[in-house]
Amino acid sequence: MELRQLRSLVTLVESDCNVSRAAERLYMVQSAVSQHILRLEEELGVHLFMRQGKRITGLTDAGEKVLQHARRVLAETGNILDVGRDHVEDRSGILRIGTTHTQARYVLPPIVKRFNRDYPRVELQIHQASPRQLVGMALENQVDFAICTEDLADQPRLTTVPSYQWNRSVIAPPGHPLLLEDTIDLPALCRYPIITYVTGFTGRGHFDRILHKAGLEPHIVLTAASTDIIKTYVRERMGIGIIASMAYAPERDADLACRDLSHLFPWEVTRIAYPEGKYLRRYQEHFIALFKRDIAERVSREQQPGMRPV
Amino acid sequence: MELRQLRSLVTLVESDCNVSRAAERLYMVQSAVSQHILRLEEELGVHLFMRQGKRITGLTDAGEKVLQHARRVLAETGNILDVGRDHVEDRSGILRIGTTHTQARYVLPPIVKRFNRDYPRVELQIHQASPRQLVGMALENQVDFAICTEDLADQPRLTTVPSYQWNRSVIAPPGHPLLLEDTIDLPALCRYPIITYVTGFTGRGHFDRILHKAGLEPHIVLTAASTDIIKTYVRERMGIGIIASMAYAPERDADLACRDLSHLFPWEVTRIAYPEGKYLRRYQEHFIALFKRDIAERVSREQQPGMRPV
DNA sequence: CGTTCTTACGTGTGTCGTAACGATC
DNA sequence: GATCGTTACGACACACGTAAGAACG
Numbered sequence: 001m002e003l004r005q006l007r008s009l010v011t012l013v014e015s016d017c018n019v020s021r022a023a024e025r026l027y028m029v030q031s032a033v034s035q036h037i038l039r040l041e042e043e044l045g046v047h048l049f050m051r052q053g054k055r056i057t058g059l060t061d062a063g064e065k066v067l068q069h070a071r072r073v074l075a076e077t078g079n080i081l082d083v084g085r086d087h088v089e090d091r092s093g094i095l096r097i098g099t100t101h102t103q104a105r106y107v108l109p110p111i112v113k114r115f116n117r118d119y120p121r122v123e124l125q126i127h128q129a130s131p132r133q134l135v136g137m138a139l140e141n142q143v144d145f146a147i148c149t150e151d152l153a154d155q156p157r158l159t160t161v162p163s164y165q166w167n168r169s170v171i172a173p174p175g176h177p178l179l180l181e182d183t184i185d186l187p188a189l190c191r192y193p194i195i196t197y198v199t200g201f202t203g204r205g206h207f208d209r210i211l212h213k214a215g216l217e218p219h220i221v222l223t224a225a226s227t228d229i230i231k232t233y234v235r236e237r238m239g240i241g242i243i244a245s246m247a248y249a250p251e252r253d254a255d256l257a258c259r260d261l262s263h264l265f266p267w268e269v270t271r272i273a274y275p276e277g278k279y280l281r282r283y284q285e286h287f288i289a290l291f292k293r294d295i296a297e298r299v300s301r302e303q304q305p306g307m308r309p310v
Numbered sequence: 311m312e313l314r315q316l317r318s319l320v321t322l323v324e325s326d327c328n329v330s331r332a333a334e335r336l337y338m339v340q341s342a343v344s345q346h347i348l349r350l351e352e353e354l355g356v357h358l359f360m361r362q363g364k365r366i367t368g369l370t371d372a373g374e375k376v377l378q379h380a381r382r383v384l385a386e387t388g389n390i391l392d393v394g395r396d397h398v399e400d401r402s403g404i405l406r407i408g409t410t411h412t413q414a415r416y417v418l419p420p421i422v423k424r425f426n427r428d429y430p431r432v433e434l435q436i437h438q439a440s441p442r443q444l445v446g447m448a449l450e451n452q453v454d455f456a457i458c459t460e461d462l463a464d465q466p467r468l469t470t471v472p473s474y475q476w477n478r479s480v481i482a483p484p485g486h487p488l489l490l491e492d493t494i495d496l497p498a499l500c501r502y503p504i505i506t507y508v509t510g511f512t513g514r515g516h517f518d519r520i521l522h523k524a525g526l527e528p529h530i531v532l533t534a535a536s537t538d539i540i541k542t543y544v545r546e547r548m549g550i551g552i553i554a555s556m557a558y559a560p561e562r563d564a565d566l567a568c569r570d571l572s573h574l575f576p577w578e579v580t581r582i583a584y585p586e587g588k589y590l591r592r593y594q595e596h597f598i599a600l601f602k603r604d605i606a607e608r609v610s611r612e613q614q615p616g617m618r619p620v
Numbered sequence: 621c622g623t624t625c626t627t628a629c630g631t632g633t634g635t636c637g638t639a640a641c642g643a644t645c
Numbered sequence: 646g647a648t649c650g651t652t653a654c655g656a657c658a659c660a661c662g663t664a665a666g667a668a669c670g
Contacts, residue, residue: 001313001387001390001391002312002313002635003311003312003313004635006390018649019649019650019651020648020649020650028636028637029636029637029638030649030650030651031636031637031638031639031650031651031652032635032636032637034650034651034652035635035636035651035652036635038651043394044390044391044393044394044397044398045394045395045397045398046393046394046397046398051650052644053642053643053644053650054642054643054644054649054650054651055643055644055645055649055650056649056650062393062394062397065393065589066390066393066394068587069386069387069389069390069393069587069589070386070390072382072386072587073383073386073387073390076379076380076382076383076386077311077379077383079379080311080316080354080376080379080380080383081311081354083354083356083372083375083376083379084353084354084355084356084372084376085355087354087355087356087372088354088355088356157587277378277379277382277467279375279379312660314660328624329624329625329626330623330624330625338661338662339661339662339663340624340625340626341625341626341627341661341662341663341664342660342661342662344625344626344627345626345627345660345661346660348626349660361625362668362669363624363625363667363668363669364624364625364626364667364668364669365623365624365625365668365669365670366624366625
């Protein structure tokens with residue numbers, strides 16, 4: 001068995017079982033990849049791929065199993081290379097972050113900026129996806145860190161680092177009747193059409209559960225994956241917006257009133273996740289430290305009510 | 311980077327950093343192993359080993375890190391080979407069991423016998439070690455299964471399967487004054503010299519904690535790692551023996567009286583552990599199933615009071 | 621002086637690329 | 646006929662073994 005062969009196997013699967021395309025990605029000719037697979041199958045004594053004539057159509061059961069282990073082999077060889085890179089030159093490299101729109105737009109910017117100042121020669125990549133996708137991307141080593149709130153707790157093959165906590169706020173156009181209330185409670189919220197996040201995003205799960213427990217049926221008039229969309233329709237007076245508190249920017253959103261709702265909903269924990277056992281390069285550890293430090297500073301500086309350190 | 315190189319690295323460390331001996335184990339000449347290490351160091355740009363002149367004296371920090379990942383790479387390639395073996399011939403292979411004396415001597419025999427009847431062409435290896443050592447052996451893939459009671463719970467990189475529960479019994483020569491008591495309690499036990507297991511073995515931890523909580527100071531006159539030794543000195547009338555209940559064999563130990571102590575101590579859980587993510591061959595899964603089934607049958611058949619299924 | 625590791629060099633295996641062939645849609 | 650995968654073959658690279666050299670106790 002050779003690492004090359006495993007590399008070909010994984011790339012082939014990621015190229016929809018198209019040998020030609022896999023070969024391109026690997027900067028090799030088709031025949032080489034083909035041979036890798038054939039030799040691997042020969043050595044193991046199992047067909048890893050199902051074929052119709054000569055067309056490869058998919059993985060066999062054995063292929064699925066081998067693929068999983070092959071992925072981990074490659075991940076670990078990647079870790080070994082990273083140990084080397086860190087000793088040769090620990091100030092440059094790539095940092096691939098997978099995260100949701102909310103984090104990328106409202107939380108990461110100051111952190112990323114500072115990180116870039118500390119490590120100007122590290123190339124930063126921000127990949128945007130849904131929490132569920134992010135879990136897969138972290139596991140398949142398509143990103144170094146997955147940063148989000150959902151789906152990360154108790155994930156068996158991921159190490160997760162809690163980075164900060166946040167809660168929700170309600171936004172509404174100035175003069176909206178909700179804003180006249182002294183203290184906002186759940187029934188008050190449910191008296192108006194609500195615009196909030198799509199299921200699976202940004203604390204939507206707990207939001208639904210709390211309202212359901214209270215026996216309330218909110219009138220959710222529109223949902224979106226990103227806060228910008230929500231704000232847009234709140235401005236259009238389609239309803240009140242329930243958003244993550246850190247997504248309210250006082251300057252830019254001066255035309256929207258905002259009220260904290262921390263007393264109504266549980267605090268959400270945003271986590272940084274990476275594959276269990278992954279070797280963290282110096283700058284990767286630095287990023288995690290920076291994340292926590294920045295949140296702590298921001299909270300104490302801006303007195304933001306809907307956000308707090310872990 | 312090549313798998314061969316990683317293999318050489320791991321073997322070299324397991325050969326006390328002696329290149330000649332590592333080469334022997336790998337059926338290669340010294341120079342080949344030497345080259346593997348040098349090329350790997352060259353590619354990574356780090357010294358993995360510390361040297362005094364040409365003598366290799368130990369791993370560097372980077373070497374330690376690389377070693378860990380290299381071990382996992384090899385474990386995963388082993389899993390891949392196992393997937394193949396299972397499809398080629400799933401009735402023969404090797405099963406390496408690491409366990410303590412108590413399990414090997416008093417619990418495993420009927421299970422092993424039955425397993426051998428089901429899979430006569432699987433070579434069984436039983437490696438005996440302390441619970442602490444067993445954890446290391448499982449992690450470093452020196453055994454397939456580690457079976458013991460201590461040190462396995464919440465081990466991060468091991469999957470553990472609870473297999474059965476057991477409690478303690480006291481053994482004493484016939485006519486011993488303790489046997490006249492109606493119900494035996496902790497103070498009663500502490501009135502006599504006690505012979506039991508060494509710290510770290512067979513439930514000794516909970517034993518100590520319970521007595522300490524009760525404010526009792528037992529007079530422990532002798533400790534041993536295996537029940538046979540304990541029995542021997544109980545026969546010599548050096549004291550009463552506190553042993554795992556399954557270690558009392560009514561026929562063979564007819565010259566010793568035995569009383570169950572389940573009412574005094576917490577139940578211990580014996581677990582089967584293997585590296586997280588390990589591919590289990592057919593016969594390995596069968597062994598685990600057999601283990602549980604056999605215990606259930608034994609308990610219901612023999613009405614053994616100090617043993618129960620999970 | 622034996623042990624231990626590295627370096628030098630030749631041989632053979634094996635991998636990759638070119639190219640032709642065979643299959644499938 | 647176009648796309649796709651396998652087979653055949655040659656060139657090159659490289660890993661291993663032999664053997665000599667260098668460093669330590």
